[in-house]
Amino acid sequence: MHDLISLGWSQVFESLFLSLNDPTLVPARVAAVDRGRWTLLGPDLAVSATLSGRLSNQTLNAEDLPVVGDWVAARMEGGSAMIEHVLPRRTSLMRKAAGRAQRAQPLCANIDLVIVASALDAKVSPNRVERTLAVVWDGGAVPLVVLTKVDLAPDAEEIADELRARLLGVDVVATSSRAEDGLDALRPYLQPGRTVVLLGASGAGKSSLVNRILGQEHQATGEVRADDARGRHVTTRRELFVAPSGAIVVDTPGLRELGLWEAExxxxxxxxxxxxxxxxxxxxxxxxxDEPGCAVVRAVGQGQIAPDRLEHYLRLRAELASSRERLEARSPGHDDKRWKTVSKSLRQRDKLHNKLGLKH
Ligand SMILES: Nc1nc2c(ncn2[C@@H]2O[C@H](COP(=O)(O)OP(=O)(O)OP(=O)(O)O)[C@@H](O)[C@H]2O)c(=O)[nH]1
Ligand SMILES: [Zn+2]
Known part of the structure; x- marks a missing residue:
């Protein structure tokens, strides 16, 4: 069991929680989400919770539902736990929602550091790293680029230096989970109370790195014993772990499908x-x-900026503009409310049809 501080609790959340001014509630952190159930961790607490009626009525948008890493205020009553409030997020990682009506979906919240993993056994794509960095900054977290599998790359330091030169202000370290190389360089980033997630393509070495960071603490299954609503002991998954270093590691499968969600x-x-x-x-x-007097095109001509870098920038900007257009085609909250009304009237129609013995 962990105390609040070791789960990442801070003064900011303390103030937010106290401003609720309800001594019957307890603070807890979301460690996993399964359809309609949230695993909460707190001091002497590992519990499977549901949303309170008030909160689910108030929550019109999917992005307001608690995600892994959120701090919540919960009501514990007779062995059951109900989430009454989600404390405002300090940071989040967002995925572009699928479908035409695009909307940012938070995947996890209150992340301090995002390890952007890229494996040295494949060609490291600076463009891809840059895209991921944009998502990280957008959500308010700090990125750290980790080049993995350094045991397979004799030229690792060169590649790391190139990246450092290109990604000004971003730290880049090279590690090997297999050879246990470079892991010391991660230590300064994995301080107590700091919440860390890993992003990167499949095969980038994220799981191997998580295992190194968590050590024997990590259970392969990621299971936790919790109490369900009726006070029975159940085993649920968890995706939030406290490492021996004191850092909190969020390891969630959903993050692996992170899409692009970039703001200017x-x-x-x-x-x-x-x-x-x-x-x-x-x-x-x-x-x-092709405008006259373009300082950017001039800089490319003078070799100050690589042509493929400008091309990449323009492509991303165009993508961003088109997703913004789609967003603006839809007023926030509107569709969700309408959908609720529509689905309610469909249900009522079905009930009526059943009553009348009609097929539909
Ligand atoms: N040589 C070498 N291989 C490694 C290292 N780290 C991971 N691998 C191997 O690379 C492969 C992918 O590693 P994972 O840790 O599963 O990668 P992942 O990013 O979690 O991949 P997904 O689960 O698909 O997202 C596995 O076969 C690992 O054994 C390393 O430091 N050196
Ligand atoms: Zn210009």
Whole structure:
């Protein structure tokens, strides 16, 4: 069992919790989410909880539902646990929602550090790393690039240096989970109370690294014993672990499908050099393609910026613009409410038809 501090609790959450001003509630952190059930961890607490009626009535948008890493205020009554409030998130990692009406879906919340893993046994794609960094910054977390499988790459330091030069201000370390190499370099990042997640393509070595970070603490199955609503002992999954270093590691399968969700802030942070040059373009809405007086195109001509970097920037910006258009085509909250009404009236129609013995 862990106390609140070792689960990542801080002054900020303490204040938010106290402002609820309800001494009958206890704070807890979401360690897993399964259809309609949330595994909560707290001081002397591992419990499977549901949403309170009030909270589920208030929650119109999927993004407001608790996700792994969220801090919640729960009511414990006769062995059952009910989530009454989700404390405001400090940071989150968002996935672009599937479907036409796009919406950012939080995958996990209150993350401090995101380890962006890229394996050295394949060609490291700086473009892909940059895209992931944009998502990380967007959600307010700090990234650390970890090049894995350094035992397979004699030129690892060169690749790391190239990345450092390109990703200004981002730390890059190279590790090998197999040879236990470079793992010491991770230590400064894995401090007590700090919440860490790993992102990276399949095969990037995330699981191997998580196992190294968690050591024997980590149960392969990720199971935890919890009490269900009727006070029975049940075994549920968990995806949030406290490492021997004191860091909290979120290891959730959902993160592996992270899509692109970039805001301009994220994009301009990754392409800070281009963003700075763009201020000197003659036209404020310069598209950096064929306008006269374009400072960005000039910089490419002078070899200051690699042409493929500009091309990549323009492609990402176009993607961003089209997803924003789709977002704006829809007013927030509206569809969800309407869908509730529609599905309710469909259910009522079905009931009526059943009563009348009609087939539909
Ligand atoms: N040589 C070497 N192989 C490694 C290292 N770390 C991981 N691997 C191997 O790389 C493969 C993928 O590693 P995983 O840790 O499963 O990668 P992952 O990112 O969790 O992959 P997914 O579960 O598909 O998302 C496995 O066969 C590992 O044994 C390393 O440091 N050196
Ligand atoms: Zn321009």
């Amino acid at each position: 802030g994220g994009l301009d942070a990754v392409f800070a050099d281009i963003a700075a040059l763009a201020l000197k373009c003659r036209f404020r809405d310069c598209s950096h393609s």
